[in-house]
Amino acid sequence: xxxxxxxxxxxxxxxxxxxxxxxxxxxxQRRRDGAYHTITVAAPDIAERAKPGQFVxxxxxxxGTILRRPFSIHRVSSQGPIAGTIDFVLDAHGPGTAWLAExxxxxxxxxxxxxxxxxxxxxxNVPCLLVGGGYGVAPLFFLSEVLTRAGLRxxxxxxxxxAERIYxxxxxxxxxxxxxxxxxxxxxxxxxxxxDAMDDVIAATGTRVIYGCGPMPMLRAVSLRAKERGIPCxxxxxxxxxxxxxxCWTCVIPIRSAKTGQLRMKRACIDGPVFSGTRVGWDVxxxxxxxxxxxxxxxxxGTPIEEGADE
Amino acid sequence: MxxxxxxxxxxxxxxxxxxxxxxxxxxxxxxxxxYDVATxxxxxxKSITLEPREGLPPPRMAETPSGMLNAIGLQNPGIDxxxxxxLPWLQGKGVPVIVSIAGTSVDEFAEVARRLRGRAxxxxxEVNLSCxxxxxxxxxxxxxxxxxxxxxxxxxxxxxxxxxxxxxxxxTDIVSVARAVIDAGATGLSLINTLLGMAIDVESRRxxxxxxxxxxxxxxxxxxxxxxxxxxxQAMPDIPIIGMGGVRTVRxxxxxxxxxxxxxxxxxxxxxxxxxxxxxxxxxxxxxxxHGVAKLSELRGAVQxxxxxx
Ligand SMILES: Cc1cc2nc3c(=O)[nH]c(=O)nc-3n(C[C@H](O)[C@H](O)[C@H](O)COP(=O)(O)OP(=O)(O)OC[C@H]3O[C@@H](n4cnc5c(N)ncnc54)[C@H](O)[C@@H]3O)c2cc1C
Ligand SMILES: Cc1cc2nc3c(=O)[nH]c(=O)nc-3n(C[C@H](O)[C@H](O)[C@H](O)COP(=O)(O)O)c2cc1C
Ligand code: FES
Numbered sequence: 001x002x003x004x005x006x007x008x009x010x011x012x013x014x015x016x017x018x019x020x021x022x023x024x025x026x027x028x029q030r031r032r033d034g035a036y037h038t039i040t041v042a043a044p045d046i047a048e049r050a051k052p053g054q055f056v057x058x059x060x061x062x063x064g065t066i067l068r069r070p071f072s073i074h075r076v077s078s079q080g081p082i083a084g085t086i087d088f089v090l091d092a093h094g095p096g097t098a099w100l101a102e103x104x105x106x107x108x109x110x111x112x113x114x115x116x117x118x119x120x121x122x123x124x125n126v127p128c129l130l131v132g133g134g135y136g137v138a139p140l141f142f143l144s145e146v147l148t149r150a151g152l153r154x155x156x157x158x159x160x161x162x163a164e165r166i167y168x169x170x171x172x173x174x175x176x177x178x179x180x181x182x183x184x185x186x187x188x189x190x191x192x193x194x195x196d197a198m199d200d201v202i203a204a205t206g207t208r209v210i211y212g213c214g215p216m217p218m219l220r221a222v223s224l225r226a227k228e229r230g231i232p233c234x235x236x237x238x239x240x241x242x243x244x245x246x247x248c249w250t251c252v253i254p255i256r257s258a259k260t261g262q263l264r265m266k267r268a269c270i271d272g273p274v275f276s277g278t279r280v281g282w283d284v285x286x287x288x289x290x291x292x293x294x295x296x297x298x299x300x301x302g303t304p305i306e307e308g309a310d311e
Numbered sequence: 312m313x314x315x316x317x318x319x320x321x322x323x324x325x326x327x328x329x330x331x332x333x334x335x336x337x338x339x340x341x342x343x344x345x346y347d348v349a350t351x352x353x354x355x356x357k358s359i360t361l362e363p364r365e366g367l368p369p370p371r372m373a374e375t376p377s378g379m380l381n382a383i384g385l386q387n388p389g390i391d392x393x394x395x396x397x398l399p400w401l402q403g404k405g406v407p408v409i410v411s412i413a414g415t416s417v418d419e420f421a422e423v424a425r426r427l428r429g430r431a432x433x434x435x436x437e438v439n440l441s442c443x444x445x446x447x448x449x450x451x452x453x454x455x456x457x458x459x460x461x462x463x464x465x466x467x468x469x470x471x472x473x474x475x476x477x478x479x480x481x482x483t484d485i486v487s488v489a490r491a492v493i494d495a496g497a498t499g500l501s502l503i504n505t506l507l508g509m510a511i512d513v514e515s516r517r518x519x520x521x522x523x524x525x526x527x528x529x530x531x532x533x534x535x536x537x538x539x540x541x542x543x544x545q546a547m548p549d550i551p552i553i554g555m556g557g558v559r560t561v562r563x564x565x566x567x568x569x570x571x572x573x574x575x576x577x578x579x580x581x582x583x584x585x586x587x588x589x590x591x592x593x594x595x596x597x598x599x600x601x602h603g604v605a606k607l608s609e610l611r612g613a614v615q616x617x618x619x620x621x
Contacts, residue, residue: 013345013346013586014344014345014346015344015345015346019344019345020344020345020585021345022345022584022585022586059583059584063376064374064375064376064377065374066374066377066378066379066529066530066579066582066583067374067379067582067583068582068583110584112585239369239370240369240370240371240372240373241372242372242379242381242579242582243581243582243585244582245341245342245344245345245585246337246341247335247336247337247341247342247581247582248334248335248372248381248383248582249334249337249357249366249371249383249386250369250370250371250372250381250383251369251371252366252369252371252386253369264365265365265366265386270341286368286369286370286521
């Protein structure tokens with residue numbers, strides 16, 4: 001078989017470099033975190049290549065399932081007692097996530113990654129606000145670590161329906177300068193939505209860049225608020241994915257070209273999942289709200305973020 | 312034991328029978344990040360139309376029992392965009408390219424085909440006949456022998472490489488459409504395209520796909536695809552067939568060959584595993600060696616029919 005093994009590990013398939021790999025990875029640890037499951041798998045080659053915002057596509061075996069399931073990379077460890085691992089967070093609800101939630105330590109799971117684009121990192125030392133909703137906070141932990149290591153101030157807003165659906169509040173507090181929780185039922189922190197807390201936090205911290213991950217209606221609202229404040233905003237989006245690697249064109253979302261202003265259907269899996277929130281054509285997307293709080297394409301004032309090149 | 316896996320498709324000969332199904336491999340570059348796609352028999356690219364298309368709104372896919380529905384709407388950069396960007400990459404790889412073309416009128420098919428004439432690396436054209444025909448009340452070309460034949464006639468006139476007509480199984484008599492396409496000058500046939508399907512989210516009571524209806528692919532359709540390959544091969548044993556529909560394992564590849572296919576395309580399986588096509592080729596060689604099959608041609612159409620007298 002002429003597979004291009006990168007390492008001598010017979011369970012790693014792919015090319016040398018920084019592209020994606022397929023790894024038959026051992027489950028090292030599994031935890032319950034409120035409403036979620038966190039799974040740690042041994043995949044040193046993926047861990048080494050991964051950047052915050054990227055995701056893995058995991059094979060599942062629920063009855064009748066044939067497609068992989070995408071999950072954001074929550075954390076990676078390259079050092080320490082269990083080196084070369086990646087964590088992902090599961091919200092178990094359908095056949096695929098339910099099957100994964102049942103995996104035991106030492107089970108082998110088939111993982112493809114790292115996939116997709118990463119969050120761009122500011123070139124200057126500016127305060128960053130990370131806004132997460134539900135399991136969408138998962139990749140923001142990895143991002144927070146990378147930003148903090150680069151010497152940047154990180155504040156977080158974490159929202160969910162209720163306290164049980166706030167992922168790992170203790171760790172969020174530990175790793176940030178400040179964290180504000182919002183719950184829709186008021187069972188933890190501010191009662192309401194993440195956007196209800198944004199103005200206060202931005203004023204208190206002097207936020208210059210906003211990062212968001214969570215449900216699409218939340219990302220739309222966060223993008224709109226960021227645009228109003230003239231703050232550049234990078235979000236990791238979600239759309240149903242058949243392949244996760246860019247070949248099927250199922251996962252598209254409308255993105256406005258920075259150069260031409262034209263809306264183009266871009267693949268969330270390979271052109272994203274990280275996009276500039278103001279470039280998403282919310283007004284023509286399936287996340288459109290008829291009363292018209294659409295985010296239009298605007299030049300982002302003094303963006304300290306290096307934008308990815310437009311196609 | 313060394314095995315000969317050359318695939319004989321009449322005027323077209325491929326180093327091996329594993330090709331990609333149109334729309335399931337883009338134009339190859341994405342999967343080349345995992346392995347060298349030049350190891351495949353050919354890359355069949357996503358269907359190209361005359362003008363660029365943005366396709367249908369999402370959600371564009373739904374997983375169904377042992378299959379999936381898709382409604383992409385032929386999103387593609389248009390023939391000129393494709394020639395400028397994707398073909399040079401494929402030429403650089405040196406992999407044989409079969410260009411899938413689509414259109415809504417005979418003229419559109421002919422024009423796309425004309426622009427492919429004489430392009431290095433293009434070894435064949437696959438005509439995706441599963442598009443609605445604007446000149447005939449939106450009826451799908453491949454549902455009727457005459458419009459299918461008209462398209463094939465126009466395309467074979469426009470290009471100098473073998474032409475394969477890709478048919479749908481959503482018809483009463485696929486053999487009559489197949490015969491019309493071959494009589495119109497096609498070298499061979501690609502069987503089958505997706506089957507029209509639908510899924511409903513019972514909680515919201517809404518169709519799962521934005522487009523309401525979509526194409527069913529994956530293991531769920533394999534028996535239908537094998538049946539179509541078998542019926543067409545029985546009716547026209549000399550005509551090369553590229554078989555596809557739910558191929559995931561080596562046993563599936565062999566099943567299509569036994570039914571009468573000369574090559575096998577891998578579609579949805581690429582989504583479940585980016586290495587699917589690569590591993591099937593290696594697996595096929597091993598299977599042939601293990602079963603004492605020296606040449607691929609020994610398998611073609613070699614299904615043993617039950618003894619009717621007994
Ligand atoms: C880039 C990306 C990152 C993600 N990160 C996480 C994460 O960190 N933690 C987490 O719990 N979930 C995450 N999701 C959502 C997760 O992929 C889905 O919840 C999961 O696929 C559902 O599978 P299922 O079989 O349990 O449910 P079902 O709903 O039965 O799935 C049926 C089909 O729909 C698709 N699907 C269903 N919901 C979604 C969704 N929200 N997004 C995309 N496809 C969906 C599935 O992949 C599957 O093909 C992410 C999705 C994307 C696109
Ligand atoms: C997402 C998707 C997109 C497709 N796009 C095309 C296309 O552009 N042109 C075409 O001729 N067939 C297209 N097909 C059909 C496949 O080429 C193939 O005929 C069908 O999926 C059956 O094979 P499979 O079960 O192995 O996927 C598409 C299929 C899928 C799943
Ligand atoms: S999921 Fe297949 S192209 Fe994005």
